[in-house]
Amino acid sequence: MIDLIQVQRRTVLVLSAGQVLGGLGIGATLSLGALLAASVSGDDAFSGLAATMSTLGAAIASIPLARFAASFGRRRALSLGSIIAAAGAIVVIYSVVIDVFLLLLAGLAMIGTAAAVGLQSRFAATDLAAPQRRGRDLSLVVWATTVGVVVGPNLLAPGEVLGAALGMPQYTGAFLFAITAQLALVVLYLLLLRPDPLLTAVEQGTRQPVESGRAPVAKRGIRGILIAHPTATIAMLAIALSHMTMVSIMAMTPLHIVQHGGTIALVGFTISLHTAGMFALSPVFGWLSDRLGRPVVILIGQGLLVAALLTNWIGQENHVFVAVALALLGLGWSASTVAGSAMLTESVDLLERPKVQGFSDTAMNLFGAAGGALAGLVMAGIGYGALNAVALALVSVVVAALLIRGRVAVAV
Known part of the structure; x- marks a missing residue:
């Protein structure tokens, strides 16, 4: 045994x-x-x-x-x-x-x-x-x-x-x-x-x-699995779009800081704060997701992302505001990724989990790559502050999906 x-x-x-x-x-x-x-x-x-x-x-x-x-x-x-x-x-x-x-x-x-x-x-x-x-x-x-x-x-x-x-x-x-x-x-x-x-x-x-x-493997394709388990789709969306939001802002911040008179040391300090936010408090968000539920912690993560984007948008000329925003950005990513990953895992059958998890990781990386590439174009066209405003649209999609899921669950 x-x-x-x-x-x-x-x-x-x-x-x-x-x-x-x-x-x-x-x-x-x-x-x-x-x-x-x-x-x-x-x-x-x-x-x-x-x-x-x-x-x-x-x-x-x-x-x-x-x-x-x-x-x-x-x-x-x-x-x-x-x-x-x-x-x-x-x-x-x-x-x-x-x-x-x-x-x-x-x-x-x-x-x-x-x-x-x-x-x-x-x-x-x-x-x-x-x-x-x-x-x-x-x-x-x-x-x-x-x-x-x-x-x-x-x-x-x-x-x-x-x-x-x-x-x-x-x-x-x-x-x-x-x-x-x-x-x-x-x-x-x-x-x-x-x-x-x-x-x-x-x-x-x-x-x-x-x-x-x-081991035996799942016979259904990824499309069939996601249609049968809409909660998995929402979890995957939360992970991918949160990652896209984080990468798009993080990738452009070093350039923004240097363009506004910041030093390389300041860039390193700001990115260090951001990295600490991404990983250091992940056990806290894991514990909260077990206690409060996965959707609640994903929403907390989206709230932190909103706070980061607004702080960065309003205080883009102030290096202190930018550093605080990047720390909040890391925290929002952490909460959303930890809770979203747990939600994804438990929303599908055991034999189907590896297939869905692999697809989610691929989507996460592709969305991140797209976010980094598009962020450069957006920043060049309308500026760093406006980039944060555009990224709010990604957060709104995740929040809307979670709220719709909640209403459907209540109705059922």
């Missing part, structure tokens, strides 16, 4: 450790992507493609990894994603050595798989979680990302020293940390993520043993 409570505790601990390792490795390299893209291409105009390729890589990998998890479990899926990310770091280094820009972009896209692994990890934390603790367990894994996000960028300088000692090209030394961290993740998942949380959940839910590590 499996002690599910003990297995879940160990699962959350292993997944949290994985988030720390993953953040340390990738956090030390993503900020170098723009520098390498400009250097290898010979044109600063191509520097933005680094972030785009990493985001697209995460989006492309999310659905295949989720399907792989549905068949073979989280342990193998997370390990596979980490192997691909490690291989991506190797490809990036090699592309710089031979000076091939397209190969660099391919490597950055492969590294983006690490983000897909991180997103799938938060869902893995819910596989065996009791309903009354699902939000909390998910949020603890999200919170663990904080360590890697904060410490990872500080490995850039040691990476350069290591790279120089090994005779590597400039800006590539830190990718050695990414390779090491991702391979360590493979070992961590394969050895310690046992029993597999998803396969165990399937066994417990279907009361049938999983033969040879391969």
Whole structure:
């Protein structure tokens, strides 16, 4: 007889450790992507493609990894994603050595798989979680990302020293940390993520043993699942649009600060506040979503996003107001993502969860990429303040969907 409570505790601990390792490795390299893209291409105009390729890589990998998890479990899926990310770091280094820009972009896209692994990890934390603790367990894994996000960028300088000692090209030394961290993740998942949380959940839910590590999968397509479970559609919409709102403002804020006389140090401080808002209080929002309900916390998140956008719009000329707005933006994203992810998980049948989760992660990344791209056009056309006003429309869609859902539930 499996002690599910003990297995879940160990699962959350292993997944949290994985988030720390993953953040340390990738956090030390993503900020170098723009520098390498400009250097290898010979044109600063191509520097933005680094972030785009990493985001697209995460989006492309999310659905295949989720399907792989549905068949073979989280342990193998997370390990596979980490192997691909490690291989991506190797490809990036090699592309710089031979000076091939397209190969660099391919490597950055492969590294983006690490983000897909991180997103799938938060869902893995819910596989065996009791309903009354699902939000909390998910949020603890999200919170663990904080360590890697904060410490990872500080490995850039040691990476350069290591790279120089090994005779590597400039800006590539830190990718050695990414390779090491991702391979360590493979070992961590394969050895310690046992029993597999998803396969165990399937066994417990279907009361049938999983033969040879391969589980039965959902037969319906994603369209049929979402039609049958409208709550899942609303949760997915809340996650994707909240992410789009956050990315569109966050991406343009550094440029706005510099254009208005701010220093690079001020940019770093503001983004640090924003990052802290995204992850540091996620356990609080997880606990609240378990106590108050997922829709209530999503609405709290949307309220925080509104406060951020209004503060930024009204106080766009004041650096203090902008910093406060970015912190609120991170908090709104955190509340909406944690509660939305828990709501998505519990709104569909067990065998259908991985498929829906993978589709949601892909949508989240694609909406974020679109938000970043469109934000530049909007800011260039009507300004930074107006960009915040436009983003309010995204929040209004989420709020309207939740309110309509509530009225339908009451009527039924």
